[in-house]
Amino acid sequence: MALTEHPVVASxxxxxxxxxxxxxxxxxxxxxxxxxxxLSNLVFLVLIPALLFRTMSGVRLDTLDARPxxxxxxxxxxxxxxxxxxxxxxxxxxxLALGAVFSNMVMIGITLIGLAYGQAGLVTxxxxxxxxxxxxxxxxxVLLELAQxxxxxxxxxxxxxxxxxxxxxxxxxxxxxxxxxxxxxxLYAQTGWGIPAVVDxxxxxxxxxxxxLALVLVGVNLAATPLxxxxxxxxxxxxxxNVALPLLVGLSAWAWGIRGLPLVVMVTAxxxxxxxNVFLFAQRYQVGQTVITAGMGVSTALAMLTLSGWMLLxxxxxx
Numbered sequence: 599m600a601l602t603e604h605p606v607v608a609s610x611x612x613x614x615x616x617x618x619x620x621x622x623x624x625x626x627x628x629x630x631x632x633x634x635x636x637l638s639n640l641v642f643l644v645l646i647p648a649l650l651f652r653t654m655s656g657v658r659l660d661t662l663d664a665r666p667x668x669x670x671x672x673x674x675x676x677x678x679x680x681x682x683x684x685x686x687x688x689x690x691x692x693x694l695a696l697g698a699v700f701s702n703m704v705m706i707g708i709t710l711i712g713l714a715y716g717q718a719g720l721v722t723x724x725x726x727x728x729x730x731x732x733x734x735x736x737x738x739x740v741l742l743e744l745a746q747x748x749x750x751x752x753x754x755x756x757x758x759x760x761x762x763x764x765x766x767x768x769x770x771x772x773x774x775x776x777x778x779x780x781x782x783x784x785l786y787a788q789t790g791w792g793i794p795a796v797v798d799x800x801x802x803x804x805x806x807x808x809x810x811l812a813l814v815l816v817g818v819n820l821a822a823t824p825l826x827x828x829x830x831x832x833x834x835x836x837x838x839x840n841v842a843l844p845l846l847v848g849l850s851a852w853a854w855g856i857r858g859l860p861l862v863v864m865v866t867a868x869x870x871x872x873x874x875n876v877f878l879f880a881q882r883y884q885v886g887q888t889v890i891t892a893g894m895g896v897s898t899a900l901a902m903l904t905l906s907g908w909m910l911l912x913x914x915x916x917x
Contacts, residue, residue: 606909609714613706614902616810620817629818641812646704647779649805650727653720654783655793662725662784665854666864670726671733673850673868674699677843678734682741689745693886694831696738696879697893698838701870703727705816706898709809710870714909715863722863728780731875742883816898819874823895824888831889836872836897840904844868862912869908871897 623629629637681695701707704727711723786793793801825832847868851861872894880890 606714606906606913609710610902610906610909612713613710613813616813617817617820617898620814620819621821622817623814624818624821631822634815634818637811637815641705641808641815645804645808645811646708648801649708649808650724651779651783651786652793652798652801652805653717653724654780655786657721657784657787659784659788662721663860664725665856666722666725666851666860667729669851669854669856670847670864670868671729672854673846674734674843675737677838677846678737681838687741687745687748689742689883689885692738692741692745693876693880693883693890694835694893696734697872697876697886697890698835699843700734700873700876701730701839701843701867702816702873702898703730703867703870705812705874706901707867707870709813710905711863711866712809714866715859718859719863722860723867724780726864726867728777732777735875735879738879746883820895820898823891825892825895828889828892829896832893832896835889835893836900839872839893839897840869840900844908858915858917862915865912866905866909869901869905871901871905 620629678695678699681698682691685691685694703723707723707727708720711719844865848861848865851864856864872890874894877887877890877894880887
């Protein structure tokens with residue numbers, strides 16, 4: 599078998615090439631910063647909701663396995679807490695810990711899992727995606743507010759309500775173009791009606807456009823990522839994200855009795871590079887922005903090797 603015909607290489611190579619195309623376009627200035635924002639809106643507000651709704655509209659709740667959610671977030675939250683305890687309970691430590699556990703499941707993960715493991719793999723991934731931001735960003739918000747409240751109390755400043763902030767984070771994570779179409783698709787699937795062909799075809803075409811455009815945008819953002827002076831911290835952060843998290847998720851999934859394709863998808867999802875939501879989080883709280891931006895670039899670049907390694911290692915667990 600030729601190297602390019604290996605299942606892992608055949609699924610990962612198109613992802614790498616599309617990111618490389620975006621990187622080249624970004625370096626040459628073909629896609630400007632203003633256009634990136636508009637294209638990102640197109641991806642998140644139009645293309646991804648169409649794909650998510652169509653994928654989940656055929657999933658019956660009685661066949662949906664919720665164990666991956668418990669197993670995945672047991673590992674992710676344990677690692678987040680461990681990193682915060684290790685590096686100190688302060689806003690910067692919390693933001694970096696969030697970067698070490700937050701995967702790019704949407705812009706890279708959906709396309710990769712679809713290519714590598716098909717519709718069945720996507721169902722497991724989207725089960726995780728449906729609560730990924732909700733769980734991690736809400737926990738991160740609460741921890742950050744607690745850390746800031748402690749600092750404000752020490753300085754004698756007024757302290758804002760942690761619960762008000764947690765409620766705002768919870769509401770923002772639910773009213774979002776990722777969980778909403780997943781939940782809407784699941785609810786629609788329970789009716790048993792099916793999607794009429796005249797609606798299904800446009801949804802299918804929009805969903806097909808998502809993967810290439812999302813990956814090109816990852817490359818464009820990678821080209822604009824500053825790395826100078828950030829190597830030591832970003833390499834540490836990327837190693838935890840790309841190697842330690844998938845190892846812990848795999849062990850957790852095994853302990854929960856998960857085997858076969860769901861186990862493989864969970865480890866692959868954990869091995870994905872750092873997600874862009876962490877930068878938005880760092881930007882909102884004005885802490886760790888430079889390291890997180892550089893970390894996204896290094897994590898994505900290293901994932902070409904580490905993600906390939908995890909996928910090859912997990913091939914033996916496929917049914």
